[in-house]
Structures are given as structure tokens and as C-alpha cells.
């Protein structure tokens with residue numbers, strides 16, 4: 001193998017740049033040419049290629065976002081899109097890929113590999129931490145730290161005004177950010193898609209707290225909770241319980257930005273190296289992950305098949321400690 005390519009796809013995650021740097025420098029270290037593909041799979045279809053040297057990834061380890069830019073490509077879901085992408089990659093002499101992203105990225109990588117016959121490796125990048133085959137995804141730790149920083153600040157004003165705050169965090173399908181962020185920030189209640197949210201029970205808890213003279217309350221809501229987002233749930237609660245002045249904050253995309261934590265930079269570096277060396281050593285269609293602090297490889301097909309469960313014990317801990 002003489003020439004490989006790297007791209008970022010799907011939602012960006014802090015640490016993607018550290019991972020791009022790791023892929024580029026590992027490739028160069030092993031004597032390969034490395035091409036950066038801009039704008040994810042859309043850029044692959046358009047042949048938006050950029051030769052990468054060591055200098056091209058200088059000073060990016062600390063930056064959020066992705067210097068290669070990213071996209072969620074509709075065209076790449078079509079047979080025609082995959083054919084054009086194959087043609088563009090072959091014309092450029094690319095022989096293998098490292099794709100950085102989440103579940104949709106792995107699906108695209110698998111489809112592309114089937115269509116083109118080219119080996120693809122992946123690294124799990126998403127703030128949601130919802131990928132099988134790794135204990136932590138790149139970007140999750142940074143997002144959690146952003147969340148607890150925001151909740152700590154909101155708690156100051158909540159306590160000063162005796163308010164009930166509903167704070168919505170990201171997690172369309174998964175409650176990892178809400179659960180871990182909620183435990184870390186000491187939230188009174190945590191509402192996630194993995195557990196049934198019972199508004200009546202929630203109100204009972206709030207009434208109990210009110211009777212115990214709780215002056216303010218923080219409720220963390222994962223955006224994918226089945227009872228709705230923070231605004232909807234706040235409305236449902238307010239109709240039956242309005243002892244507190246109620247406010248809603250949606251942290252939103254702030255969670256996806258910012259300088260990655262040291263944990264995410266090290267994780268991105270380890271997994272970027274592992275995926276690239278895996279590619280060089282003839283691995284294909286697998287994602288590099290970290291399980292019990294060891295690098296492991298999981299076939300994309302397996303990673304996509306399994307849903308990751310939230311830690312039941314953490315739910316118990318959260319309930320116990322929020323009394």
C-alpha cells in the first residue's frame with residue numbers, strides 16, 4: 001500500500017483533529033502518501049482531495065471541529081454516488097481509507113468498501129458515546145466537561161432564585177451525556193431515552209423535595225427522551241406542579257465544539273494510530289476502539305449491530321445521590 005486517505009463524516013466531535021493528525025503522521029511515518037478528503041463522503045464523490053504532509057496537521061491537536069470539514073451525504077447512500085466515489089478514489093491512486101465518525105460513517109465505509117473493494121478502517125468519533133466496540137468515543141469526554149461547566153453555572157443562578165431548571169443536552173438516541181453529565185453535575189433528576197420517563201413520578205419526587213425545603217432543582221433531559229425535549233417536559237410538569245419558578249436551557253451545539261480534553265486527545269491519538277497501522281497490516285472494515293484501556297478492533301458490521309446499554313448502576317447511583 002502506497003497511498004491512503006483520511007476523511008471525517010457525520011457530526012463533528014472534539015478530538016477529530018487530533019485523530020486526523022495521528023492518521024496523517026502514522027501514514028507518513030510508515031512511508032505512505034496521505035490524502036485528506038474534504039467534506040466527508042460528499043467530498044469523496046466530488047474528488048475534493050488534499051495532499052497532507054506533516055506540516056498540514058501542525059497546531060491542530062488542540063482545535064475542536066475538523067480541519068477537513070464534514071457532511072452527512074445523501075448522495076453517498078446511492079449506488080451512483082458510490083460508483084463515482086470509487087472512480088474518483090481509484091483515479092487518485094488511493095488504496096485504503098481511514099474514516100472518522102459515528103454509526104452513519106461506519107455504514108458508509110462498509111457500503112463503499114463493498115462497492116470499491118478498497119479496505120476501510122474507522123475510528124469512533126461522536127459526542128454521544130453510543131458506539132459498540134469502545135468504552136469511549138472521541139469527543140464524549142469533552143462534551144461531558146462542557147455540560148458540567150454549563151450546569152454548574154446554571155446552578156448558581158438556580159440556587160440564587162430558588163428555581164427549577166430543565167436543561168436539555170444532546171443525545172437523540174442515547175442518554176450517555178445526560179446520565180454521566182447529570183451524575184457529574186449532581187442533577188436532581190436525569191431523563192434519558194433508555195429509561196421510561198414517568199411525569200407523575202417525576203412530580204411526586206419534586207413534591208417530596210419541595211417538602212424537604214429543596215430551594216432549587218436541576219433536571220437534565222436528553223433531547224431524545226420519549227416524553228419530549230426539555231421545553232415539552234417542563235410544560236407538562238408545570239401544569240401540575242408550579243411551586244418553583246421554572247426555566248429551560250438547551251445547551252445545544254456548544255456541546256460539540258471547543259478544545260478537546262486531554263483524555264480525548266490521547267484517545268484520538270491512540271485510535272488514529274491503531275486504525276492506520278491496522279490498514280497497513282491488511283485489516284479492513286473494522287473500527288479501532290478502546291476496551292478496558294486496550295486497543296481492540298471491531299468489524300463495522302458488528303459495531304452497527306449492537307446497541308450500547310447505559311450503565312444500570314449509574315442510574316441507581318444517580319437516584320440514590322440526588323435525594
Ligand code: F6P
Pocket residue numbers: 011012126127128170171172173223256
Ligand atoms: O452527533 C450526534 C449528535 O450530537 C446528536 O446527539 C444530535 O442530535 C445531533 O448530533 C445533532 O446534529 P445536527 O448537527 O445535525 O443538528
